């Protein structure tokens with residue numbers, strides 16, 4: 001009985017250690033882009049910004065909103081303009097450069 005208890009304890013420890021290590025290697029929330037990925041998105045966003053944002057109103061400049069506000073704004077504009085995911089990511093990374 002005692003042996004079984006220790007074995008179970010050991011098993012739980014190993015599982016918990018595995019979960020802890022796994023969460024270290026993988027971010028919990030949506031991944032922040034790597035440096036190269038971010039560079040690609042900003043460059044793409046700078047080209048797409050006048051194309052998309054000028055369709056319905058004057059393209060709002062990056063400095064008009066704080067970075068966290070652009071996250072919300074892009075969701076709204078994405079819905080209105082039917083903007084594909086990668087384009088929206090590029091636009092928001094560009095808008096956050098202000």
Ligand code: HEC
Pocket residue numbers: 049052053054055056057059060064065073074077080081082091095
């Ligand atoms: C399909 C048309 C459309 C496109 C494309 C579009 N917008 Fe808009 N946008 C609107 C409309 C309509 C409003 C005002 C009414 C509203 O908020 O729904 C608006 C409002 C805004 C506002 C003002 C919101 C506020 O806080 O007062 C900002 C900033 C903005 N757009 C930014 C952008 C940016 C940046 C882009 C490019 C990624 C973009 N929009 C693309 C239609 C569009």
